[in-house]
Amino acid sequence: MAEEGRRLDEDERGPGAAFHMFVLMEDLLDKLKLLNYEEDVLKRHNMKALSRHYFALPTNPGEQFYMFCTLAAWMINKAGHNLEQPQEYDDPNATISSILSELRSLGVAVDFPPSKLKAGYGEQVCYVLDSLAEEALKHIHFSWSRPTYPTEELEEETVMEDNAELTLDKVEGELEEEDTDNDEENYIDLNVLKAQTRNIEFAESVKQEDILESSTDAAEWNLEVERVLPQLKVLIKTDNKDWRIHVDQMHQHKDGIESALKETKGYLDKLHNEISKTLEKVGSREKYINNQLEHLVQELRTAQAQLSEANERYQHGSGGVTERSKVLSEITEELEKVKQEMEEKGSSMTDGAPLVKIKQALTKLKQETVQMDIRIGVVEHTLLQSKLKEKSNMTRDMHATSIPESTIGVY
Known part of the structure; x- marks a missing residue:
């Protein structure tokens, strides 16, 4: 919507309306040079010189806005009105409103919103600065005159x-x-x-009677x-290692520091006074609040003392509660164990599972005893067989030994 409105305004004013601020900026730069802004503003605030289209194109909005406020305040003071030099930390809305109020007091019509100046560039910024430059030139009684052109120009020889x-x-x-x-x-x-x-001697001996006159033309x-x-x-090429250059630089830096110190000292003194005033206000307000709330403070102190006593009682009571809670937990554990034992006994008395288990165990024992008896019988049988074999062997041995002895006796 804003772009459409701007296009409509350009169509109403003509095709060259978009370039009007460039022409206005060039006129403004010439007027600033006539007001000697290089010495009064640039050197004083250590700023760079303005270009031909500084306020017509956006480059650095913060820097452009600060330059706009500085030039506007300086030209308002040049026009005979008093306006303090704005600082970087000041409120931009308050600074713009003060500049526009001074502009209206000078009789300049302002038919645009103040937000147009907050960007620091544009046609409105150029218009405000140009109007202030006109008023400043009027206040110093500057009058424009027609340019005088030389009648004849001498052609100078071109030298490479x-x-x-x-x-x-x-x-x-x-x-x-x-x-x-x-x-x-x-x-x-x-x-x-x-x-x-x-x-040479002959020339010195000859005396000239007439006075010498030059025959060359002065032109x-x-x-x-x-x-x-x-x-x-x-x-002469300057050598950066020369001590004279360093001395000149030291003097320049010293002068810059002294000039900056004067301005900053004033600002710091102003800031110190404001801070001291605010501190005094805060101290007086604090005393007033303390006097008004003294009884409430006493009640708060008594309540805090009662609260501390209640906290001590609570701590003592909480210590006894913890001990009793430990005893209760131990008793509950023992009770649970007794309950488990009673439940196990009751279930064992009503349940027939143990009898079944006993019967099964008896049957297993019987089977195992039968198996053991069989194994014992087998072992006894094997022992009997082994004993019989041993007896048969022994009888054989005895019989064998008895036969030879009988034969020896016969012979």
Whole structure:
């Protein structure tokens, strides 16, 4: 819906409405330069210079909004009204409302919602800053005049940039070459030297009666100087290791620290005063609350004392309860054991299963005794057979031994 509304507005105003804020931003930048914003704003707050389309395109909304608030407050003060410089932690809605109220007091019409300025870029931001710049220029009595164009322009000779500027290395090289040439030229014949000295003595002896006057034209001389001037520039390369550069940097940093310290000291003092005031308010409110709730605090203390006594009684009572609960648990265990034994005895008295088991055991014993009797009979039979065999063997042996003795007696 917002995009459709914006398209309708652009259609009503024309096809170039979308680019109007770029033109407005360029005019604003020229007006800021006329108000000398580089010295008063940029160097003071350590900010970068604005580009041609800084507030027309979104780059960093937070930084753009802070720059917008800073420039707006500065131009409102330039226009003769008083507005404190906003800080980064201030409420953006309150800052925007204060800027718009000052803008309305200057007689500038505002027909857009304040939320349009919260983004920090756009046509409304450029419009507000441009209107404030106009009011600031009116307050310092600045008037626009028609540009004056020169009637004639002198054509300057084009000089190649490579040959126009000389570096320190080239100059030193040329000086070294000149020194070598001079060393070679020092070897002059004596005759030539004598001729030169005679000419010099003759020139000194001759006195000129008339005053010397130059025949060169001043305009031609100036043109020649302007032509040769670019070739006389010498660029000295700065060495970062030079102590002079470090000293200059130290002085620059010191000046920046001192300037920043002055501003931050004011802000810190203001913050300290606000914090001390709030602490005093909190202390007074605390005293008032303590006075109003003193009887309730006493009642709370008595209730806490009663609660502590009740807790002690409860602890003592809980100790006796735990001991009794242990005894009760032991008694219940014994009771359960007795119940189990009674149940087992009652079930054994009414149940015939043990008799059946006894009968089965007796039958098993009888079977086992029969088997044992059979085994015993077998063993006895085997023993009897073995004894009989032994007797038969013994009789045989006896009979064998008795026969030879009888034969020996006969013979």
